[in-house]
Amino acid sequence: MELADRLKRLPPYLFAEIDRKKREVRARGVDVIDLGIGDPDLPTPPHIIRALQRAAEDPETHRYPSYEGMLAFRQAVADWYAKRFNVRLDPEQEVLALIGSKEGTAHMPLAFVNPGDVVLVPDPGYPVYAAGTWFAGGEVHWMPLRRQNAFLPDLAAIPAETARRAKLMYLNYPNNPTAAVATREFFAETVKLARSHGILVCHDLMYSELKFDGYEPPSILEIEGARETAVEFHSLSKTYSMTGWRLGFCVGNASAVAGLGKIKTNVDSGVFQAVQYAGIAALTGPQDLSEQYRRTYQKRRDIVVGGLKALGWDVDIPKGTFFVWAPVPGRLDSRRFATRLLEEVGVVVTPGVGFGPSGEGFYRIALTVAEARLAEAMERLKGFRLERLKGFRP
Numbered sequence: 219m220e221l222a223d224r225l226k227r228l229p230p231y232l233f234a235e236i237d238r239k240k241r242e243v244r245a246r247g248v249d250v251i252d253l254g255i256g257d258p259d260l261p262t263p264p265h266i267i268r269a270l271q272r273a274a275e276d277p278e279t280h281r282y283p284s285y286e287g288m289l290a291f292r293q294a295v296a297d298w299y300a301k302r303f304n305v306r307l308d309p310e311q312e313v314l315a316l317i318g319s320k321e322g323t324a325h326m327p328l329a330f331v332n333p334g335d336v337v338l339v340p341d342p343g344y345p346v347y348a349a350g351t352w353f354a355g356g357e358v359h360w361m362p363l364r365r366q367n368a369f370l371p372d373l374a375a376i377p378a379e380t381a382r383r384a385k386l387m388y389l390n391y392p393n394n395p396t397a398a399v400a401t402r403e404f405f406a407e408t409v410k411l412a413r414s415h416g417i418l419v420c421h422d423l424m425y426s427e428l429k430f431d432g433y434e435p436p437s438i439l440e441i442e443g444a445r446e447t448a449v450e451f452h453s454l455s456k457t458y459s460m461t462g463w464r465l466g467f468c469v470g471n472a473s474a475v476a477g478l479g480k481i482k483t484n485v486d487s488g489v490f491q492a493v494q495y496a497g498i499a500a501l502t503g504p505q506d507l508s509e510q511y512r513r514t515y516q517k518r519r520d521i522v523v524g525g526l527k528a529l530g531w532d533v534d535i536p537k538g539t540f541f542v543w544a545p546v547p548g549r550l551d552s553r554r555f556a557t558r559l560l561e562e563v564g565v566v567v568t569p570g571v572g573f574g575p576s577g578e579g580f581y582r583i584a585l586t587v588a589e590a591r592l593a594e595a596m597e598r599l600k601g602f603r604l605e606r607l608k609g610f611r612p
């Protein structure tokens with residue numbers, strides 16, 4: 219069967235080599251510690267599961283849901299935004315339920331990008347932003363995220379002609395994979411640029427609740443005028459350990475929300491209502507367990523950051539997300555570093571280049587394994603003899 223060009227033009231899957239190696243090393247009987255997977259290991263809080271069970275018993279939830287989400291769910295989202303960010307949203311016009319935020323981020327270009335239009339995409343970044351752009355026939359303009367710029371895109375470096383042709387811009391702070399955070403000043407600059415060029419900013423706020431040391435990640439919608447030009451994507455996946463449940467939402471600019479909704483009426487039929495009731499329970503119910511999860515991730519972060527520093531490896535202390543992003547020691551190639559780490563000490567990290575060319579020189583550790591395993595991984599790193607590797611530069 220001949221694949222369509224849009225699939226053929228997707229870049230090669232850069233983690234294939236690591237995946238193969240992982241199977242190979244496991245087959246040798248090695249107890250592999252996998253720090254590659256960005257999927258919470260902590261269970262969904264029980265009161266959310268009970269809400270799903272109760273709702274699933276009610277035959278009313280078994281029918282087709284409304285495509286835009288139950289008003290009660292959208293109201294819960296609006297109330298949560300008011301409480302968390304002091305941003306007032308109209309649940310009818312400015313909130314849309316999604317089958318996970320990935321679904322919405324991928325579909326957005328279908329609503330607003332014509333073939334040949336430019337979409338501004340962070341590099342390194344979540345691969346869905348570029349894939350969604352290409353599926354809509356758009357052209358990706360990569361915005362490199364560099365450490366010397368705190369992993370924020372340099373908006374002034376976007377050529378004027380490119381900015382003029384751009385229809386959409388993706389941002390994601392706290393960021394996957396770099397764990398960087400953005401300031402309100404940066405968002406204000408972004409809003410200014412976007413408004414002057416008519417660019418729709420799609421901010422992926424997935425990690426707003428995985429925050430450490432008292433830091434509070436802002437919403438771009440807190441910025442004056444943002445609502446004219448921006449939407450935000452969020453979901454319950456990471457905050458409440460609900461990745462398998464598929465429940466997210468898009469909020470902000472009413473015409474952007476309506477445009478995405480129009481795509482969705484043509485491709486899906488909304489989120490199972492029992493899952494939406496569970497989402498209401500998550501957003502409006504007790505937050506003590508997600509608070510505890512946050513502390514758990516923070517402790518894990520400290521084990522990893524402490525472990526890397528003890529080795530003399532360079533690392534920034536993340537203020538959010540459940541990732542640690544660090545420069546590959548000895549300036550080695552990130553894929554070779556990850557492969558050798560796996561072969562020699564049985565620890566999987568993700569090579570930065572897998573998230574885009576500007577990720578080269580870095581690797582990502584996911585804090586989604588128990589403390590004891592992380593501590594063991596750090597212990598194993600002590601036995602990893604970097605200086606023997608080809609290309610090592612102290």
Ligand SMILES: *Cc1c(COP(=O)(O)O)cnc(C)c1O
Pocket residue numbers: 256317318319320321344390394422424452453454455456461465466
């Ligand atoms: C995990 C993740 C997502 C996916 O979220 P879902 O709501 O589960 O679809 C989206 N964006 C980023 C940056 C992520 O890391």
